[in-house]
Ligand code: HEC
């Protein structure tokens with residue numbers, strides 16, 4: 001969320017708040033009193049979103065220094081060729097995977113492409129790679145006052161600390177076996193962030209809101225200048241390879257988490273809906289035509305309503321306490337598929353196709369069954385998001401495999 005409001009910041013804020021050094025102060029004065037906003041201000045209410053903008057980026061955890069990717073890959077900690085079993089997890093190869101198979105490694109480099117040059121020229125931005133309008137999402141854009149002496153924006157792209165939080169306080173202790181789990185037990189997800197600067201990516205609700213903060217909302221003038229439209233479906237984006245046929249690979253594997261497909265889909269729709277609604281408000285405030293933003297909010301609103309009907313909530317936090325069953329996944333898959341006949345555009349068709357995939361996947365797993373070959377054949381057509389009868393037939397064929 002914040003990313004769009006951040007780019008509005010110069011218009012909204014007194015200059016003092018724009019100085020990097022005052023981010024932490026603005027955070028505490030703007031947010032500490034409002035407990036409802038405390039953890040994820042960017043997804044809760046418009047008032048929280050505005051407060052978050054004033055505080056800088058909610059994912060830029062205030063008060064801690066950002067160290068940069070080399071500190072994570074150094075010492076051989078996260079740059080092994082192969083993961084090994086440590087503290088009950090297969091870990092150690094994250095930097096290796098990130099630097100070869102993760103789309104985020106290219107986020108900064110993309111700002112030098114012809115497309116980026118064209119966007120920048122239309123917006124009278126001199127250099128995309130130096131502009132806040134771009135690096136707020138295409139890099140680990142830590143406020144200068146929070147940058148370690150050796151931190152270089154260009155080295156990081158969307159790096160480790162973009163998603164895991166600033167390393168200053170956790171770098172040393174988290175190397176001890178079992179430390180993160182122990183601290184999570186002691187402080188909870190919110191406490192990990194405030195005590196150690198660590199964003200708890202195992203919390204799927206927080207993870208969804210974190211991804212969405214870069215992947216959904218954008219200023220309309222960027223789109224008008226030729227920025228690709230943003231879209232997000234958490235299940236397919238979380239497993240990268242589903243989105244990009246094998247070229248990408250994540251450095252984590254949560255395929256064994258119970259109901260993972262359904263949870264990622266539902267929390268993704270809920271987080272996207274919240275961000276899409278905030279986007280409508282932000283565009284209104286800028287007096288931009290909101291038609292595109294409203295269509296997006298409606299699309300995710302329909303997904304969130306299905307999540308509420310079958311899993312018990314339409315917010316990411318609420319869904320942490322959701323109820324999951326094979327029957328509910330099946331029924332939700334059918335409801336998502338029923339949206340297909342009136343789907344407009346590739347983004348909505350893909351949102352439906354991946355939703356049906358996620359929910360069917362959860363349902364097959366619950367039954368201890370493999371999805372039949374026919375399911376994956378239909379998936380190929382569905383996920384391409386193409387037009388017409390063939391696409392609708394593929395969606396129908398996928399849910400029919402659940403019978
Ligand atoms: C700091 C902003 C930021 C965050 C946080 C972020 N992303 Fe991204 N992501 C990007 C950018 C920018 C790109 C485009 C990279 C490029 O330039 O090619 C991208 C690309 C991707 C792609 C490739 C999309 C495609 O069309 O090929 C996937 C998949 C993805 N992100 C998933 C995720 C997931 C899952 C999360 C959360 C766990 C996440 N992202 C968090 C900024 C972010």
Ligand code: HEC
Nearest residue numbers: 003110115116119120128133134137214215217218228231
């Ligand atoms: C709100 C966050 C955000 C902002 C601000 C933003 N981008 Fe992006 N950009 C993204 C994401 C996310 C993607 C990947 C979209 C996807 O594939 O799902 C992306 C994709 C792109 C791509 C396509 C990359 C590719 O691999 O084809 C280009 C080019 C690009 N952005 C340039 C820019 C430029 C130039 C600016 C500043 C003028 C900018 N972006 C500002 C989030 C952002």
Ligand code: HEC
Nearest residue numbers: 072078091094095098104158159160163201202251252253
């Ligand atoms: C786009 C967001 C994103 C980026 C960038 C990112 N991570 Fe992760 N990381 C995640 C998510 C989501 C998980 C899965 C949840 C978990 O297990 O903590 C994860 C998990 C991990 C884990 C636990 C491994 C496991 O199997 O669960 C380690 C260790 C890790 N990341 C290290 C790194 C390092 C080192 C970097 C930089 C090279 C990095 N991450 C960059 C999002 C990200």
